[in-house]
Amino acid sequence: MENCLMVCKTLLGELGVPFTNRFLKEKLGTHPEPESLLAISDTLTEYKLESLALHMGADKLDQLPLPCVVQVNQNSHPYFTCLSQVSEDWVAYLDEKGKLIKQARKEFVTLWTGVTLVVEKGDHSGEPGYANRRKEQLVFQALLFLLGAVGLAWIISDLIQLNNLTTYSLGSIALLILKLTGLGLSGILLWSEVDKKNAAITQFCGGGEKTDCNSVIDSFSVAGLISLGNLAFAYFFASNIMLLGVSFSSSGLALLGLLSYSSLAIIPFSLYYQGVRLKKWCRLCLLISGILVVEVAVSQFLLPDLGWPSFGELGLFSFVFLSSVLGWISIKPYLIANEDFFATKSKLAKVLSNKELFDYFLSKSRQITSNPEGLGIFLNGTNPKYHVLKVCNPYCGPCARTHPLLEQLYEAGNIDLQIVFVPGGGDEVRLKTIRHLLGIASKGNLEQTRQALDEWYSQDKKDYEAFAANYPLNGELAKQESNVKAMLDWADKEQIDHTPTIFINGYELPSNYAVEDLKYVLN
Secondary structure, three states: OHHHHHHHHHHHHHHOOOOOHHHHHHHHHOOOOOOOHHHHHHHHHHOOEEEEEEEOOHHHHHHOOOOEEEEEEEOOEEEEEEEEEEOOOEEEEEOOOOOEEEEEHHHHHHHEEEEEEEEEEOOOOOOOOHHHHHHHHHHHHHHHHHHHHHHHHHHHHHHOOOOOOOHHHHHHHHHHHHHHHHHHHHHHHHHOOOOOOOHHHHHHHOOOOOEOHHHHHHHOEEOOOEEHHHHHHHHHHHHHHHHHHOOOOHHHHHHHHHHHHHHOOHHHHHHHHHHHHHOOEOHHHHHHHHHHHHHHHHHHHOOOOOOOOOHHHHHHHHHHHHHHHHHHHHHHHHHHHHHHHHHHHHHHHHHHOOHHHHHHHHHHOOEOOOOOOOOOEEEOOOOOOEEEEEEEOOOOHHHHHHHHHHHHHHHOOOEEEEEEEOOOOOOHHHHHHHHHHHHHHHOOOHHHHHHHHHHHHHOOOOOHHHHHHHOOOOOOOHHHHHHHHHHHHHHHHOOOOOOOEEEEOOEEOOOOOOHHHHHHHOO
């Protein structure tokens, strides 16, 4: 999925389509075939981008609308990439690691398989719900910045209390820098236990047959529960809390100095275990070992003769250390489950996208007993293979969420979409809304009907008077009474007890399928 994610990010960026990483990753990661060209195409459809898969020859290279997606086969390993520039002598595209490279045109055409996805941006292209997600993202970033600013102010307030340019102050600052660096590296080491396929970590930890962080991390633990990363993170986290909590007191620094000497015992074991037992090296582990060595040097030469730590400081360090170890043991399963969430949904989507299985479940579900022809609003598809009937309430939240999903299927041309309304309460405002939507449709202007439906269902707060002012009607409202009564009578006969209720070719959508799944089985 990482390859397709990289391609989509680059493509959306070059086309100027705003996106959020979370939404994009979710749409790709939960696709039945997350590493396919179809996944890229379906994901771009979510952003209202038109795409067309082609197989082209080298003579058509200059005719490609850029940017586009192409497949290249390098070292017998085909992958998708974003082609951004083409000239007479060279082309520019992303390599497997996402780096933009320029390559001789003659060399590129030998690698290009001909598989291509051309993309076109429309007037309404964009990520659905982007504004809300972006707002949440900005608030989170602001809080994160505030946290960093408060933390920095705390550190500075402690440091300015030290005597300027003394060995003690220089040693304290050096030790703080080492502890923060160690915390960052151990945090990456810890996260690699959860996200083993993280591209950045894999790239840093790779580079040769004898370099593999994952092999080293997975091979050692205490009682199969406490990992090296967990111990390293807990040590540096507790050390930083100690430094700040005791305001760089001499007794606190003395405790950290003693702990630094104790940590030296781990280094020979780590080197032996990696070099002799496993014959593989972890770059992150080696960097952390280096920090431990430098810590000892700082304690020895810049912070000598500080006396002995107090029992209270030892208790603080021990409490934070053990809390960090236990905290990670507790949350790690949930983080792994979250990382596996997309893969699990992808496998489920693959099962649900099996058309034979869908047809079987559909044939076993409830069938319409009375003909709904002529009821509600009917949108005729360009090349319909399925008839989709949606029974909905104009003021129903789930109905509003299903509308754009069914609109996507209708735009693809594969379905006829019929919408039958029920008021869900019978009050006059709801009935007025239904009559108004039917009145707009009765004019026969397909685009205006679709626009009105989109506008109505996209409103967070449903305001009939404002909607009616945007779509004025003359005598059409009065003519809809019989249509409304016919829909209500039909809904009673079919015992419609909830909205939305979806029927496919006369059969109710099986309960184990969601409307979102229809894009895989009805395309």
